[in-house]
Structures are given as structure tokens and as C-alpha cells.
Amino acid sequence: MIYFVFLVLAGVFQGFMISLNGQLGNYYSLFAICFFVHAIAGVFLYLYIKFKEKKPITFRGVPKYVYAVGFMGVIMVSTSSWCTLHIGATAMLSLSVIGQMTSSAIVDHYGWFNSTKKPFRLKQLPCYLLVLVGVLIVVYG
């Protein structure tokens, strides 16, 4: 039971994160929001690695495309804060679900990033349509 609570709490904290980052948009430009969001979390993570894991920090030995992750982080935080400020966190998160489901299906279908190929089946289509209807209700209802 406790793990169910943990998972709901993970979602609750993510919801808080998106809403609070959106609120920062009332005071800062989009890139400044990105700066604070990543810098504050980075300091905490650095302290965790330094004092808990007690190992030196190195970033060698990763494929080159992994270094694009910071650019993606900036784009994601700035766009989510921008959208949250204009359409609200609920609509932003619901629409994001559509994007996540579509991109997951494409990644699985083609087996990108060395993932196991899982071809898209037509029988999955009603699930996607149901989610789409739900999102439309959240956004326009």
C-alpha cells in the first residue's frame, strides 16, 4: 500500500513542480525560470553525490547525443512554464500526455534508442482515442 502512496505522491510533487514553475513566470523571463529550476536542483543533487555517494563526478563514456539533454531540459521547462501560465497546469499536463503517448508509440514502433521494437497495433487505437476525448474534455469542457 505504501508504494501506491509513493507513486501518487510522485505525481503530486510533479504537479506542484509544474504549477510553481509556471508561477515563477509572473516574475521572471522563461530562461531565468530555467536557470533557477535547474540550478537549485543541481546544487541539491551535487550535495547528494558528494556526501552520500562520496565518489568523484565525471561525465565521460556516454554517447555524444546524451550531451543534448541539457538543451532539451531548457526547452521543456521554458515551454511548460509558458503554457502553464496561459492555459493552466491541468490543460498543459493533459495535452502533454497526448504528445508523450504519440512519441512513445513512435519510439517503440521503430525501436529507437536501442529499445525493443514493439510495433503499433490497430487494436491500441481505441485507447488513444479515449485519451484524446479525455484531453479535449479537460481543455474545452
Add this chain to the structure above:
Amino acid sequence: MIYYMVAVANGFLNTINKMVNVKAGECLGTARGAMINYIEATVIAFCLVYVTGNGGEFRLEYIKEVPLLFYLGSICGLAAMIFLIVGTKQKGAMTSTVLMLLGQLGTSIVLDYVFFEVFRPIQIVGIFLILVGITWKEKLREAESALNLAKANEEETE
């Protein structure tokens, strides 16, 4: 309309970002993998603030004017990551996806009411449909994975 399109694109990028983060985690460990993201994004964002002429936002007096609560978003993000890792290890991907989404959307409804004073009960119906759709999709996916595994085992014994 542009906000809706950007929100969908954000979700699209989210999946790619997750896959890349997973790769970074495999090579360096979860914490160091995440650290690359934070360091790079901090430096890039810092430069972009000055390039776009908003460097004045980093004045200490201005930073102090913003309510402290609003800076806590990233701490919430870290807490979410810890709960997600612990929960997913015990309950699997499907349960974690659905429960996390339930928590996310439920919280965002409450916070939209708190910050924007907007509450539309019909949104709860929409969220219910989203959760049913995702649960259904994950169930189909699990069933197919189990079938593939059984087929592979059969071929191996033959």
C-alpha cells in the same frame, strides 16, 4: 491555439528526453546522469538570460522580492523523482504510469483553483477518461509482452 500545440510538442520531447536520460543513467548512474542535465541546462539558461537582455533579473534585491515558495518547484521535482524510482521498482511500469498521472492531474486541478481561481468539474470526467485510456493501453502492452515471452520460450525449448 499555439499554447496547445506547444504543450503537445512538450510531451513529445518529454519522451525523447526520458530515453536520453535513461541512457545517461545506464552509463554514469542515475544521480550523475541527471547531473549532466542540470549542469548543462543551468549554463545554457544563464547565457540565454543575458543574450536576451534580461540579466537584470539576477539582481539579489529582485530575487529576494519573489516569494520563496515559487523557488521550490525544483525541490518538488527531485522529491518526485525519488518517490517514482522507489515506487516503480516495487509496482512496475503500468501502475506507476497511471498512479503518477492521477497524482499529477489531481494536483494540477487543485493548484489551478488556488492560483487562477478556475475549477470546472467536467475536467474530472476528462481526467477519468485519460486514466482509463492509459490503463487500457498499458494492459494491452503487458499482454503482448507476455505473449512474446511465451513464444520465445516455446521456440527455445523446441
